[in-house]
Amino acid sequence: GTDTYFQNDTGNLTLLQNTNDGDIIFKSDDGSNGVAEYFRVDGGATKVIANKNFAFVDGVKAEFGDSGDLQIFHDGSNSFIDNSVGNLDITQLLDNGDIRFRSDNGSGGVETYFYLDGSEENVTFSKDIVMSQNAGPTLNMNTNSAGNTSKILLHEGTTSSPANGASIRYDGSANTFKIGVGTNVDTTRLTIDRGTGLATFANSVTVEGGILHL
Numbered sequence: 001g002t003d004t005y006f007q008n009d010t011g012n013l014t015l016l017q018n019t020n021d022g023d024i025i026f027k028s029d030d031g032s033n034g035v036a037e038y039f040r041v042d043g044g045a046t047k048v049i050a051n052k053n054f055a056f057v058d059g060v061k062a063e064f065g066d067s068g069d070l071q072i073f074h075d076g077s078n079s080f081i082d083n084s085v086g087n088l089d090i091t092q093l094l095d096n097g098d099i100r101f102r103s104d105n106g107s108g109g110v111e112t113y114f115y116l117d118g119s120e121e122n123v124t125f126s127k128d129i130v131m132s133q134n135a136g137p138t139l140n141m142n143t144n145s146a147g148n149t150s151k152i153l154l155h156e157g158t159t160s161s162p163a164n165g166a167s168i169r170y171d172g173s174a175n176t177f178k179i180g181v182g183t184n185v186d187t188t189r190l191t192i193d194r195g196t197g198l199a200t201f202a203n204s205v206t207v208e209g210g211i212l213h214l
Contacts (some may be wrong), residue, residue, distance in 0.1 A: 017043060092118055 006013070017024050019042035030036035039050045051212035056062060058076035069085040081088075092099045105111040114125040150166045167180040169188075179190040191200045 017041070019043070092116070094118070 015024055023043055024041040025037055026039050027035050027037050030064055036051070038052045039048060042049050056073065058074055061068070061071045061073040062069040065085065067085075068082065068123045070088075071080070071082045071084075073082075090099060098115045098118050100112045100115040102110050102112050102186050111126065113127045114123060117124050150170045150172075154166045164182075167178075169180070170176075171178060171180045177192040177194065178188045179192075181189050187202075189202050191202070193200075194197070
């Protein structure tokens with residue numbers, strides 16, 4: 001003969017390892033005139049441990065959950081991560097670790113477009129943000145409580161020490177919007193009271209040739 005078969009025509013076919021903490025080990029040729037373990041059912045660790053890659057052909061899904069609630073697959077053209085029950089959480093547990101979103105850079109390389117910075121506790125964008133006009137997008141910043149402050153920064157330097165830019169801030173404790181411009185973006189130049197609608201300039205206001213100068 002040429003090949004060897006395990007064949008069962010009635011009922012289930014069970015491979016049973018009764019040795020305490022024993023394994024069921026699956027080995028095969030390693031492509032280099034040797035033999036390698038590909039995966040094993042580990043009775044001591046109570047896990048299935050893979051020592052080689054699992055290859056899923058196009059259209060075949062890796063499913064997780066009793067009803068295949070989470071699916072990961074490639075359809076031959078695109079890749080998908082589909083979740084149908086509950087939230088889909090991506091968590092970085094390393095202290096000060098980041099979550100980076102990377103993509104092709106159009107020049108044969110890969111770059112980070114934005115990342116969640118675990119040490120600075122902010123989201124850092126390395127590329128332009130384009131908001132489609134057709135979608136009617138809204139930038140929504142929720143302070144969550146009256147005492148918090150939300151801030152939009154346009155600046156040079158680092159987020160911990162911004163300089164030479166501008167800021168738009170909402171002060172929840174004072175119920176005001178504040179705009180800062182200059183070498184220190186947190187220096188308020190204009191304050192708008194949400195309650196009264198009154199705008200207050202921190203410096204003198206001059207008009208030259210129809211242009212308002214602060």
